[in-house]
Amino acid sequence: MRGLCRTVLTACTLAGMLVATGCSSAESSGGAAGSIATMDPITIAVAEVVNERHSTGVALKAFTDEVTARTAGKVRFEIYWSGSLVPGTEALDAVGGGLAQIGAVTPAYFPQDLPLSQWSSGLVGEISSASPHGVLQGAPTVRELFAQPELAAEFEDYGVHVLSASVTGPQAMLCSRPSLTPAQTAGLRVRTAGSIWNAEAEALGMTPVTLPPGEIFDAMQRGVIDCAVGATAALTSYGLWEIADYYTPVGMTAAIRVTGVNRDVWNRLPEEAQKIMEDAVPTYLAEVARAEFTGDQAMFAPGGPAEGATLQSPTELGARVDGVQSDRVAAMAAGAADVPGATPDLVGRFTDSSARWLSLVTEDMGVAVPRLDSSDAIRQSYLDAASTDFAQWAELLRTKSAQR
Numbered sequence: 254m255r256g257l258c259r260t261v262l263t264a265c266t267l268a269g270m271l272v273a274t275g276c277s278s279a280e281s282s283g284g285a286a287g288s289i290a291t292m293d294p295i296t297i298a299v300a301e302v303v304n305e306r307h308s309t310g311v312a313l314k315a316f317t318d319e320v321t322a323r324t325a326g327k328v329r330f331e332i333y334w335s336g337s338l339v340p341g342t343e344a345l346d347a348v349g350g351g352l353a354q355i356g357a358v359t360p361a362y363f364p365q366d367l368p369l370s371q372w373s374s375g376l377v378g379e380i381s382s383a384s385p386h387g388v389l390q391g392a393p394t395v396r397e398l399f400a401q402p403e404l405a406a407e408f409e410d411y412g413v414h415v416l417s418a419s420v421t422g423p424q425a426m427l428c429s430r431p432s433l434t435p436a437q438t439a440g441l442r443v444r445t446a447g448s449i450w451n452a453e454a455e456a457l458g459m460t461p462v463t464l465p466p467g468e469i470f471d472a473m474q475r476g477v478i479d480c481a482v483g484a485t486a487a488l489t490s491y492g493l494w495e496i497a498d499y500y501t502p503v504g505m506t507a508a509i510r511v512t513g514v515n516r517d518v519w520n521r522l523p524e525e526a527q528k529i530m531e532d533a534v535p536t537y538l539a540e541v542a543r544a545e546f547t548g549d550q551a552m553f554a555p556g557g558p559a560e561g562a563t564l565q566s567p568t569e570l571g572a573r574v575d576g577v578q579s580d581r582v583a584a585m586a587a588g589a590a591d592v593p594g595a596t597p598d599l600v601g602r603f604t605d606s607s608a609r610w611l612s613l614v615t616e617d618m619g620v621a622v623p624r625l626d627s628s629d630a631i632r633q634s635y636l637d638a639a640s641t642d643f644a645q646w647a648e649l650l651r652t653k654s655a656q657r
Contacts, residue, residue: 286523289327296329297518300338300353308486308544309357309510310334316537323529328522330355344513349412354515358413361447361508369407369594373398374509375449375585376603377420378578381611382504382571383623384485385546385638387423389614389646391507392538394607395420397655399511401602403594413513414520417534421484422545424450424505426570428480429473429497433565435573443480444469446508450482452581453505456573466491473497484508485549485635494558501565502625503574512537535650539643550639553632564628571625606655613649618642 286292299317303310317330333339339347339356345363348356360370376398380391398404399418408415432438439458445451451461462478469491472478481493482505488494512534519527552559567574582600589595614620620641623634 286521288523289324289526292327292523292526294327294329295518295522296331297354298338298352299330299332300336300344300347300356301332301334302336302341302344302357304335305332307490308541308548311544312537312540315540316533319533319536320530323533324526328526328530345411345413348513348515351412351515351517354518355416356513358408358511358513359509360511361449366411367407368592370399370404370509370511372585372592372595373404373599373603375506375581376600377509378449378453378506378574379582379604379607380420380423380507381622382423382502382567383625384422384502384549384634385542385620385641386611386614386622387504387507388420388542388545389618389620389641390607390610391420391423392542393610393650393654394603395509396534396538396650397606398603399509400655401599403596403599407594408511408513409516412516414516416512416514416530417537418509418511419538419541420507420509421487423484423502423507424482425485425488425500425502426480426482426505427488427493427497428499428501429476430479430499431563432480432499432501432570434569438480438570441479442477443482444472444478445482449506453574453577454482456577457503457570469493470496484545485552486545489548489552489558494552494562498562499565500559500562500631501567501570502631503567503570505574506578532651535647538650539647542641542646543643546635546638546641549635553635564631566626566628566631568626613653614646617649618645 301310301313305314313332317332321329338353341357341359342362344356344358345366347353348358360367360374364371377391377395380394381387395418399415405415426432428441432441435458441459442462443454443459444464445454445461454461464472469481470493473481473493474496481488481491551557586597586600589597589600615622624630625634
């Protein structure tokens, strides 16, 4: 069925792709234009599941503006916001088939199609649970992970070229009742986004519940669930601060987002246009971080939605979550042969990359790892994150990223 769907997508969108790309002679012959100067203008359809005010929406606009400016208008973009072109659960086929020429693919939505990517998602628990380190360390580490040949090839099989990858911030927990210790979390019902988070929640004695995002608020208000797990921006977008008071930055595994380009569209771009798009990725990542940290600052500042919340130290719960994450990574290295394309070496490359980027953040940027042992310290970590030197971080992304 999936192969049939991809065939139909390709057939239905081929004409649109040729119109969008100007039906140039280079495309007619199947090759790339020689340069930006000689290429015909192209308008690339971008499928985005969020709106333009979301952190990734703000960053996407900055990315597309930079590429359009640097190609003198030869590469333009038409962004379809809020899933209006295709929902996130169909992004893999949509990008590979050409319905969207660029789109975000979340591996957790495609465990059968992207088994290696889904497996690799378990490594992300290695990332720091502190703000801002979870993003500053995590984004470039995951970007390097999906530049590895094994993972890039899995997407290529679906007609998708991996442009970049990133993560949300580490997943925190927001509850409607006290949840500071394992004794308090035992038996609580928590909404999670999938199997990785289920295992971490179960280590706290909690019962995972699967719900669409649009149902989380109502479910918590009615007592169907007691808690929700997510990045701080997501918890805010669900409106949960109105009905939940207990927040714990417990450091559950961050979620991965892969930005893919339709392979045929990518291959028809001149090399210099491809390089401009690749060079604009640090702008995108930096703007995501800037928007998220600024949003966190407003959320935890006096008068913000989280002003009256009880910010709970993750000391006890975090130790259990860390244990699950460490055991998972060890098991992944030992059982890599069971997953096509997986190797212990891939695990080692990720852990080396993770350690290197944490060192770059703490030493080169001088961003000290914050304490999370009190309510005031937790709040201050979010307020301080907004003062990150995003230009310096973007430059590190350009100059220190390991190449494929």
